[in-house]
Amino acid sequence: MKNIISIIKFTVLIVILFAVIYPLTILAIAQFAPNQGKGETISVNGKVVGYQKIGQKFDKVNYFWGRPSAVDYNAAGSAGSNKGPSNADYLAQVQKRIDTFLVVHPYLKKSEIPADMVTASGSGLDPNISPQGALIQVKRVADARKLPEEKVKQLVEKMSNKPKVMGTETVNVLELNIALDQLK
Template identity: 80%
Template structure:
């Protein structure tokens, strides 16, 4: 009986600690974070249209396309494909993506396609592409929108994010929002 009482006390303390105190502490910390821990949102026309750190699917030819997603941009199921570079199924999928890019961008050579445009990130939710990934799409997007290529390229150049450490990136959602404002 003595052991049962000790186990019940330990269970109660653990329950209070991990089901009440810990969640309240995390909630409190989140309140001092940007946007009260709800994530960094991106707005257009006064309406939240996405998140800074979560990619979205763009597949219309008049928009810049983002990095492929192994989870179809479902943030609830964040994951990579878990297939290695020698996996035949994975290689076929990458080749299909290459073929699609070459079909839609007939002016490109296979060697000009950056890896980030045909491979998914580890999370499957990468919101960014390389500047090269954006630049190879300029001609298509400019043609679809009846805009000068130089104007669209200048927009891409203005949206390149340079980090203190790591590669330069372009946030696809921010780029496409700015693209919608171009005339």
């Protein structure tokens, strides 16, 4: 009986520590983080439209598309596909993405499609694509919006994020699409 009471006391202590005190401590610390720990949001006209570091699904022809997502852009389930380049299912999935991409971009050859446009990132939530991935979509987006291709191309170049020291150049798809909506 003495052991049972000790175990119950210990269990209550652990529950209070990890279910109450720890979360409240993390919440208090988050208040000092940018945006009070709610993430780096992007707002348009005072309305939050997305997060800077989390990819979103764009599949309309008048918007730039981001990387495919192994988790269908579900931020609660961040994960890669865990399938390697020798996996037949993975290869079939990539081929299906290539075929779909080529249907909407008939002016391209398969060899012109950057890998980031047909393969998911490790997290499945990458908000960025390569400038090449954006540039090959310029014709489709410009045609859909009845804009000059050169104007849309200049926007992509303007929205490209160059690395400060090392790394690769990227384009945030959500920020690019917001800027695209603001073009006249």
